Amino acid sequence: MKKKRILALCLSVLVIATFFTGCxxxxxxxxxxxxxxxxxxxxxxxxxxxxxxxxMTEKSRYESELGNGIWNTLAENAGVTxxxxxxxxxxxxxxxLKIISQFADKQGIELSKxxxxxxxxxxxxxxxxxxxxxxxxxxxxxxxxxxxxxxxxKAEKVYDKLTANAGVEVSDEQARVIEVNYIFVATxxxxxxxxxxxxxxxxxxxAEEIVAMLEEALSVGNDFKTLAEQYSDNTNxxxxxxxxxxxxKFEVEAFKLKTGEISDIVKTDDGYYFIQCVSDYxxxxxxxxxxxxxxxxxxxxxxxxxxxxxxxQTFEFNDDVWDEVQLIDYQNVITTELYSIYNKWMGQ
Numbered sequence: 001m002k003k004k005r006i007l008a009l010c011l012s013v014l015v016i017a018t019f020f021t022g023c024x025x026x027x028x029x030x031x032x033x034x035x036x037x038x039x040x041x042x043x044x045x046x047x048x049x050x051x052x053x054x055x056m057t058e059k060s061r062y063e064s065e066l067g068n069g070i071w072n073t074l075a076e077n078a079g080v081t082x083x084x085x086x087x088x089x090x091x092x093x094x095x096x097l098k099i100i101s102q103f104a105d106k107q108g109i110e111l112s113k114x115x116x117x118x119x120x121x122x123x124x125x126x127x128x129x130x131x132x133x134x135x136x137x138x139x140x141x142x143x144x145x146x147x148x149x150x151x152x153x154k155a156e157k158v159y160d161k162l163t164a165n166a167g168v169e170v171s172d173e174q175a176r177v178i179e180v181n182y183i184f185v186a187t188x189x190x191x192x193x194x195x196x197x198x199x200x201x202x203x204x205x206x207a208e209e210i211v212a213m214l215e216e217a218l219s220v221g222n223d224f225k226t227l228a229e230q231y232s233d234n235t236n237x238x239x240x241x242x243x244x245x246x247x248x249k250f251e252v253e254a255f256k257l258k259t260g261e262i263s264d265i266v267k268t269d270d271g272y273y274f275i276q277c278v279s280d281y282x283x284x285x286x287x288x289x290x291x292x293x294x295x296x297x298x299x300x301x302x303x304x305x306x307x308x309x310x311x312x313q314t315f316e317f318n319d320d321v322w323d324e325v326q327l328i329d330y331q332n333v334i335t336t337e338l339y340s341i342y343n344k345w346m347g348q
Contacts, residue, residue, distance in 0.1 A: 033318040036139065039095060040316040046098050048321060049140040050148045052330075055090045056138065057338045059327055062086065064336070071327050083327050091322060095315070097151050103309050104154035107161060111153065115346075119149045122345035126338060134333050153346055162305055163298035170293045177285035179240045179278040180254050181224055185211050186233040186271040196270075211265060211272045218262055224276045233271065240282065242289045250275065 037045040062070060062082070075085035111119070123145035130140070185207050188198045199207065210231055217227055228237035243251060250273055253263045257277035266273040 033316060033321075035318075035321055038091075038318050038322055039098075040314075041095070041098050041102060042313045044098075044102065046094065047139075047144055047147075048318075048325075049138050049144045051090060051094045052138050052325070053140060053145065053148060053335070053338055054094055055087065055325070055327075056330060056333050056335050058086050058090060059330065060334045060336050063334075068331065087322070087325065097155060099310055099313060100155045100158065100306070101151040102313070103306055104158035106309060107158050107305075109154050109157045109161065111150065115153065118345045119146055119153065122149055122341050125345075126341045129337050129341075130335065134335070137330060137333060149342055149346070152342055159302055162302045166298045166301035168294040168297045170290045170297070172281075172286060172290070175242060175286050175290035175293055176255070176280075177240060177242045177282045177289050178254060178257075178280050179238070179282055180257075181228055181238050181276040181278055182234075182250075183214060183224070183228045183232045183237065183274040184234045184271055185214070185231070185273075188270055207271070214274060215265060218274060224262065224274075238278070240285060242286075 033040060033045065036047055036049070038048040038051050039046055071081060071083035073082050074080070075082045080088075123142055126145050127135070127140075127142050130138070135141075186199075187204060187207055188196050191197050214227060214231060218224065225237070239246070241251075243255065245251070246254070247268050247270070249266055249268050253266045253273075254275050254277065257263060257275065257280060259277055259280045261277050263273070263275040266275060
């Protein structure tokens, strides 16, 4: 679903968690908004009905998968109900989307006549999926859907504009992903609070004896995986990784190896390693890593321009109205086509 390209854009290139902490001096809780308005960004209001369209789409998706009796259950690792978590996420996503829409305006993003017409057609088609009662409950108009779809499209266009010439060039070597087996002999342990406790002299001596035995066994051709199963202090002795994902000394030695080679002893602060290279180049994983790295470069190019703009904005939230929104009041609103219709008319 291209929704991940639209609203997830607001999350993947931005840290929503810092949205409320990084701009404290410019965030205002207000009662100066109309009941039909949920927030203002630098004086520009967004109607509650626009946000409800996204919330109802999420509601319908969750209910289709989990049933409609789920909303009072606790969200995983959140300590709040699933309803509160979904409302929180949608509010953040929509706020970010509208900031980006204003940012697009400042960057000179304009819709062509054809694009505007397509958005109008998409909005008209979506409105036809809502019956009269649903439209009334949501307070939604054709103009609201057009506004939401316009924000979607502006967010995409401004991102594409600012990342088109980001100088993205990642080589296979930079993105190379390898697979190794390894044997780990620890020289410390973690206590109950996660603090590192060094081994005693006796324990260190025993560890060094195991390392010496393993070095001898490997030198005469004993099977690496068998030794790992018997002596490694890690139960998982296989890893697939790219640069920057492992302990530095381990990583440096691992990337020197060719397929089938075994390293000398690698000593780190936590213990000793022997590394066997299973594959020095995993093609599919390397290609995926390259795409990820190139995408991160684009995102950073975007953030370099966007974040100063965002920091200048003021925010007003109509929390009283948002707190009154209860999903049970919209139990007869089932809508699943908000994004598919947008994609039909505006997708590439």
